[in-house]
Amino acid sequence: MGTWRSRFESMVVTAVRRHLEVDLVSDLKDVDATDVRAITRLYQVLDRRPVYSTGLDHIVQTVDQHYSRASPKPLTRRLLASLLHETGGLFEELRRPQEAAQCRRIAAELAPEGPDRTILYLISAISSEQQLYTLGSLTVDAVLRALLHEVGRSGPRIRRAKILAVVTYAAHSTANIERLRTAVEALEAAADTPGYRALVVFYRSRVLMADGRIDERLAAEREFSRAAAGIGPKDPAHELVASALASVMPHDSAMAQASEAALRGDHVGASGWYGQSAEELPHGPLRATMRLFAEAARVQGGLLPSPAALRQCLSRLCADNVFAARTITVAHVELLLTALLMRAVDLHEAGHDAHVVAELADFLGEFRGGTAVGRPQDSGAYDTDARADMTLVDFLARTTAPVTTTEIARHLPAHHVVWVHVTGAEVGEHYLTVVTLRPSHPVPLVRRTHVSAADGKALAQCLDEESEDAPAEAVRRISGLFFADVDVDPGATGARVLVVPDSATWAMPWNELAPPGTADLTVSMSVGAALRSRPVPAVVVPRVIGIFDEVELEGSRLEARALQQLDSQGHIRFTQVHSLAELRDALEAAPYDILTVSVHGTESDGFEYRMLLPDGPSSPAALLCLGLPPVVVLGCCWSAKSTERADTTAAALSCLAAGASQVVGGLWAIDDELAGRLLADTYDRHLRRGVPLPQALRQAHLALPPDLRPRAAGLAFIGRG
Template identity: 90%
Template sequence: MGTWRSRFESLVVTAVRRHLEVDLVTDLEDVDATDVRAITRLYQVLDRRPVYSVGLDHIVETVDQHYARASPKPLTRRLLASLLDETGGHFEELGRAQEAEQCRRIAAELAPGGPDRTILYLVSAISSRQQLYVLGSLTVDAVLRALLHEVGRSGRRIRRAKILGAVAYAAHTTGNAERLRVAVEALAAAADTPGYRALVTYYRSRVLIAGGRVDEGLAAEREFSRAAAAIGPKDRAHQLVASALASTTPHDSAMARASEAALRGDHVGASGWYGQSAEELPAGPFRSAMRLFAEAARVQGGLLPSANALRECLSRLCADDLFAARTVTDVELLLTGLLMRAVDLHEAGHDAEIVAELADFLGEFRGGTAVGRPQDSGAYDTDARADMTLVDFLARTTAPVTPAEITHALPGHHVLWVNVTGAEVGEHCLTVVTLRPSHPVPLVRRTHVSAADGKALAQCLGEDSEDAPAEAVRRISRLFFADVDPDAAGARILVVPDSVTWAMPWNELAPDGAADLTISMSAGAALRTRPAPAVVVPRVIGIFDETELKGSRLEARALEQLAAQGHIRFTRVHSLAELHDALEAAPYDILTVSVHGTQNDGFEYRMLLPDGPSSPAALLRLGLPRVVVLGCCWSAKSTERADTTAAALSCLVAGASQVVGGLWAIDDELAGRLLADTYDRHLRRGVPLPQALRQAHLALPPDLRPGAAGLAFIGRG
């Protein structure tokens, strides 16, 4: 019976392919690296909660930019249609009926025949187990997401349980835990036989184990085994249940042995078998994830007993492109564990250099690796390509930099790495690593965050820092800068904050004698960034919102005065199109953008230019000068997601060396006053830009300085 059923299903699949007039082998060639990859990125946008209207606009614009002039392959058309139909539903929820109708109209043109036909097509793409493993992970992910959406609106002829069973199987066997979780919930509602209900239990056990709830997962697995024994061949899910039941018994594959070893707490076995799994897989995110699991087992098992062992661990991670695994698992968690292991070793008497290397490598993962990489001229020709280019840069694994390399490339700089760890209140630790120019060995200090320290830290975060008591600022300043050389008058400081401490009033926290303070995603990023050249008479171009922003008027007047005195050549533009034409016509040294900014990051961030809202991607397509001043709220905020960058960091990725940006919602008049003074010191008196910003900040009345600390200097000082 089983053989007959398999042959029959194979005939059905063949008939579907013939009916759809598609050669799947040809259709899927190279699609993972281009079309489907972009579609998967758009699905990630759709997943964000809350769903922002600007994100939905981005999806429609991207489809138009990429596919309006092309003839997409059949698979691509079906995936786009499903994506647009789902987007239309979100537009409808936001009350934007016209946009919803536009999405559904385009979807119908791309994939005529409705959801049932799309389901048949997509199922045929993943029906063959052999073919499933040949497809790229992004292709499979996009197909599963589309199927989950289409099943929800399919007709009565479609057996939902069968389709969802196939989706769950594909998600499980390709290691796609997120899609499996969604499929299990949908299958639970659609299960119409004991077999499908047993499958729900089985796949739920896999979701629990993947989430670290091992005991609950094993209990669910035992429940499934009992139920599976009663499923007969007449049950439509019999074959899937039998396959799942076979998978609960021990296997000989390296991945299965690694999982078993991990469940037993055998860290030595888990690290070895996960490492072998990585060797058996082709290069890509899944191989990177297996390598990460192998090294995580070493961390958990205390199998990295020395600084050299940690360096060997880093070498293995870099060789397998660790950062590519960000789409599969929590990379930052492992890197934080490695950093804490390095601190443990240092406190036990081992060297401190490895602590600095790991702290900077963690900064590289958070976005530093995207900075200082050359890109082709067309990398940002549309918002969609700009977004994808940034994702590419973030996924590149970079080599760790050593303290010796940093002190050689940044002479005279104090470099500080600041990290806050701990998930629960009362368990937080502050780790500060300080590299002083007077001493080649980093100073490592790990401090338990007391209740008083925690309160002061919270008061000094973000916009709330403008109202922080002076004592709180002094307390945090002492915690952060205690190891700065006390004899270093006029110290230059580069800070690499973690995501928790990124948005802090750094110019207020810096020691009084500091000549300047720069924040950077990593020291490695600063080293890769070319210094901004000194120019006798700089060319400055700016775009301003003088209608609503008094500070913008102050900034524009200051630059006009400097131009009248012959210190600069100044060009004003009033629209994005004018800015584009001016930058195309002549080179400039400084670009200043003084307009409103929104709170989001990535392409969802909007600069409200005089001629309308624009994403940072519009700036990235302009050929940026070395210095960019973004007098815009939130332009330099810490990113909310690991797969994107904020506006200021995007400018650094696109070629700028120095960026001034807003860490939070800044007072526009105060920001204009600060920047006007900064321009005077930098462009008239010749003070380097980071020092000019620091001096202008300190020159403000003490009661105004906290409100101006939201403007920060980012990049290479």
């Protein structure tokens, strides 16, 4: 950091400690670091447009649930106050004045001194003495979000331009491009000297660079350099401008060399310099991002000429924990992994072996959520929505080693494993890549097919709830694309199929699409996730516990009656509970083999998802903190949906991450009565006749009249088959 930066921060820190008598370093230690990280997760709810009242309700409920357990430290209190004040403003826009008033009342109780004092706390939190690069990107983001809001309502004593210049610096230096965009807009409105106006141009050039708009970025840099030359020492932003100007001059840092090489189209140089930048940084999101850029340069430059080179690339990405970069640039991680997969397919089509194609296909599945599965935490990690959310974020940010086809064949010898990926950004330029590993065939089959207009229409008809009305021809067409005769013999009986779909194809009627001879069909985020899950033990008389909405849902009544009958016949020991508290007490008192939850579910995402239990709505965290049995059946709408964000999980995946091995969940808004009928038959086959659960679900689906099956296909078996 430059001299100007150090002097300014020293002044602020001294002022804060003198007037406020706090040690902000301790505010970010221990559990409070988790609290601050969780706050920025709530800020992400506010980022969504349009903002829905359910999301704002989730913020208030989470704050009440998580932060009322103990008195938060000063910095945490002020972050919460700012978050709630902003939430109150959005409630006001939605014409919910009572909720708005409640938010502002709580905010005033948390930070009664007002925005000016809060700004001092927040500026000190990102000072050099706080070691900005070690705080974590989510923590820094929370502070920047609060600063941007507080500056907007601060008094006349606060120099807005000076504060916003610090915010833009912090956003830029931590690679937080989205926050930098917002900060640049705010700084432009507040800039009151030529120096601050010049800084707006400089930081806008950084945003243009992140967007890949190289020519515009260079023009902005030239404009900034001309403006900077005229900024004299009397301008309050003089030293900030001088420091920024030095960063656009040629110098010897590895990151600067990498940027210059990328601009020249020198992919060899860019990959080398970005790699050196990664090695110079401590392990964490920034290092992972530099490694990401290094390997992206290799892909762009055609520097991965063989499967061996691809595996070396994967090794480097794993060594620097590439999934940690998702907190900075989620899209770029998926783009790189997709590009690597397509490069592997290119090499296969040129005559190379197909094993690395399957490895990369599964590694993509790990990134999309598979890496969260198979590492269950103690239930205390899920005792509130906020802690559960952060636990799963940490799981998603862990990188795992790619699983090999040899490992898959050894551990899943009877399965057809099918990876499905749709790629392409433009209409008419989409491709479907299907990779299939067959039993007793060590070499994967790889098919990359151009998605025709007819294929695209059929795909759209077979997605989500629309699939219930899909023409039979569309279903046959997509089934043929996914499970070609050459991959899965349609005449074979007893075939076991494990599908690893991408995000675009996750919510599809898999039991309708499966070949006729399929004995069971399992959906998994990745094969690696399925292999890490613990096997489900065989039990002579399973213990089953369930919670049902028997008031509104006929399907719940059908399930409960089926389980009660199996209990009376001695096939199971069944416990029915009627509230979350009863469920908690029962699970603490004795071990169970199956938990079934049959209630309404909401369409929300992540921990905003609500299961409408008989005693009130609850998020998935209510289940996760109980200690789950190996099998969980969620007869709830949207409980197994594909999430809208790459940094969160659906309820079904959350259960797998918390220790369950098999989950039945709803991919969309399932038909209640039909789902109850399907699950009642599944329980009879599994618990009375001893049919393994995935096969029992498949048999129950096929036993339905053909005209009813599409409406029942929203229930899917997920996890370890």
